[in-house]
Amino acid sequence: GEDVEQSLFLSVREGDSSVINCTYTDSSSTYLYWYKQEPGAGLQLLTYIFSNMDMKQDQRLTVLLNKKDKHLSLRIADTQTGDSAIYFCAESIRGNTGKLIFGQGTTLQVKP
Amino acid sequence: DAGVIQSPRHEVTEMGQEVTLRCKPISGHNSLFWYRQTMMRGLELLIYFNNNVPIDDSGMPEDRFSAKMPNASFSTLKIQPSEPRDSAVYFCASSLGGGGYTFGSGTRLTVV
Numbered sequence: 001g002e003d004v005e006q007s008l009f010l011s012v013r014e015g016d017s018s019v020i021n022c023t024y025t026d027s028s029s030t031y032l033y034w035y036k037q038e039p040g041a042g043l044q045l046l047t048y049i050f051s052n053m054d055m056k057q058d059q060r061l062t063v064l065l066n067k068k069d070k071h072l073s074l075r076i077a078d079t080q081t082g083d084s085a086i087y088f089c090a091e092s093i094r095g096n097t098g099k100l101i102f103g104q105g106t107t108l109q110v111k112p
Numbered sequence: 113d114a115g116v117i118q119s120p121r122h123e124v125t126e127m128g129q130e131v132t133l134r135c136k137p138i139s140g141h142n143s144l145f146w147y148r149q150t151m152m153r154g155l156e157l158l159i160y161f162n163n164n165v166p167i168d169d170s171g172m173p174e175d176r177f178s179a180k181m182p183n184a185s186f187s188t189l190k191i192q193p194s195e196p197r198d199s200a201v202y203f204c205a206s207s208l209g210g211g212g213y214t215f216g217s218g219t220r221l222t223v224v
Contacts, residue, residue: 033212042116042203042215043155088155099145099168100213104154 004103006089011109018076020106022089029091034074037086084110118204118216125223130192133219137206146179146189147203194223
């Protein structure tokens with residue numbers, strides 16, 4: 001069935017790079033997304049990648065997609081304390097009217 | 113646009129009472145989603161609508177939960193009667209076609 005898996009927790013030092021990983025199951029997903037949730041807030045769309053792309057860069061964010069292994073990663077360069085949040089990976093579902101399947105979220109802790 | 117607007121932001125109610133959560137999607141978006149988030153179960157899709165029509169309600173926990181979308185600019189999620197295990201943050205999100213979601217800020221429901 002449809003499933004998205006993420007590791008639950010990542011701790012890094014301020015200034016280091018963070019890499020958050022995700023695996024998904026639907027090989028026909030058109031888009032894959034990364035969302036950020038800060039405490040007490042809703043999920044905010046960070047970035048997305050189209051399934052025919054391998055990489056997408058947006059300022060400090062780099063998304064890598066390995067379609068063969070169904071593996072998605074989000075790299076945050078020069079991680080700041082303000083990046084501390086929960087990060088969710090999501091895949092779009094084939095033949096569906098916009099339904100996304102979300103992973104369980106990775107809590108990123110940035111230590112000063 | 114003011115984004116997806118949810119009300120109330122916080123709701124505390126006694127067990128057995130009826131609770132109604134409200135959502136105003138982004139104007140022009142044609143899909144609307146209701147999610148529930150808890151520490152134990154993460155982010156769960158309850159129901160979603162496309163062009164005001166319910167498409168998939170398989171995530172609705174039980175008959176105590178109902179959702180309506182009488183027009184393109186308004187949706188409600190009702191719990192009757194409420195139980196302590198319904199305590200969670202309930203998110204509404206909207207999207208246009210297969211695009212990424214825009215989430216509201218959520219309603220934190222506490223049932224005592």
